Amino acid sequence: MRRRDFLAASGLVGTAGLAGCAGFQLESSSSAQEPALVENRPDGVYYPTHVEGMKMVGKQTVGDYTCALTYSYPHRFWLFTGSHRQKVALKGEDSVHLMPVVWDNEAKIVPPDVNPQITVEQDGERVANVSPWPMLSQPMGVHFGDNVALPGDGTYQVSIRIGEPSVKRTGSLKDGEYGPATFEFEFDFSESKLNEIEYTDIPSEKEGTPGAVVPSEMTTVQMTQAPTKDALPGTVRATGTSDDAKLVVTTIDGAEPYGGSTDQTYLAVSARTPYNRFVLPAMALSGTLTRDGETVFDGQFDAALDGELNYHYGTALSNVQSGDELEITVDAPSQTARHEGYETAFYQMDPVTLTL
Structure with missing residues (x-):
């Protein structure tokens, strides 16, 4: 359906709406070109009102x-x-x-x-x-x-x-x-x-519910997704969730290709959206690695772009052992602008503690 036809048929031209959700400031939406935002948007990824x-x-x-x-x-x-x-x-x-x-x-x-x-x-x-x-x-x-x-x-x-x-x-x-x-x-x-x-309208019973529309099928434009867990290099150690963001941790023996040394281990955190596995860039991440109650690492994870890991956050460590505890802190959420359906997620992100 074309957008103008849809808006005229649904009576949304000139409609004003008010939407908000717990923990967020209410935001008004008044437009002759877009439908009102979903009321009571969830604290996470949700189906938007429409797809263009x-x-x-x-x-x-x-x-x-x-x-x-x-x-x-x-x-x-x-x-x-x-x-x-x-x-x-x-x-x-x-x-x-x-x-x-x-x-x-x-x-x-x-x-x-x-x-x-x-x-x-x-x-x-x-x-x-x-x-x-x-x-x-x-x-x-x-x-x-x-x-x-x-x-x-x-x-x-x-x-x-x-x-x-x-x-x-x-x-x-x-x-x-x-x-x-x-x-x-x-x-x-x-x-x-x-x-x-x-212009595709999302059915009213679906808009605002947890989920995401499928990625575009425009094959002439490149679109990248974070690797699946099975496709990540190294050994996948654990997966956590914070404000709907998926954080997958993998370790790779020999950190030289990643700015470390051959006798170090590269620990990488792949942050991605649920449902579509899109990378979450421009975050500030730090971590604390403890072993038998003692801290063996406490510092920042550097953002990096890699042919196999894609966009990720990582650091070179002396070693990582099974049973180590890693606490990941999001010092700043992804600084990318968000389209509708993502603006209430990946925002108020609590620390995540994982056993490797």
Whole structure:
């Protein structure tokens, strides 16, 4: 169904709603373009009110990266700064939600740390300059996006520049060259084409209940998921849950590929969403490892991107033994922006204690 047809048929045009949940500040939603938020949203991942499709502008490869420029309807999302959550509501001038999806050609991983800068021009004049947010959505996982105001229908030139990565690379990605790159696209925008994008309403009896929609089937755009437990390298020691985030701990003998030494053990924490296994980047994690009541490690886990582990948090230790107790503390939740269905999860995260 097209969005405009659905909203007209369901009487949601111009509807205002108020939604909140225990432990969170109530947030109002009043929009002619989106239905009201679900009332009493749960403290965790939930089915959103709707799912929007997207259109492809184009795809280009430069050096070690490929960038696909996609777009959809402008929509609400939430920003996370430290432990503060802020809703970004739609503005009347918002025309489109631009989403550049960048991935590593070799590892087929979407890195959340390349910080794209988007410049939109028409007839040689700049009409928009945007630094899109790293985002997490149920259909797409990690990507970049932001709402953009355009003057109207027409042809636009879009330049996307990515910077050098800020997160260390390990394993097969350790020696890669990941310098800046620029991608150029021509974007033929019209409101009629925008309104052709698929818009799926989630049944009222399902929206707001625990769960997640299935990932997008748009095969021309790379989407990465955390490895299954069986596919993780090393020895999987334990799995814990904090505010709906799954934390899987694995250890690998020989930490040299990960910045340690050959006689050390690399302990990695793979943080992912439930249901779809999307990675949870930009967290601050620390841990305490105890053995027979004595502390053998107390420190930070460094964020890293690896060809086998994907985005994870890890540290090199002298050794890890069966029966060791590991307490994982989330000093800051994932700082990625969230689409509807993820904004109430991975937020107020309690420490997790695991027996390895």
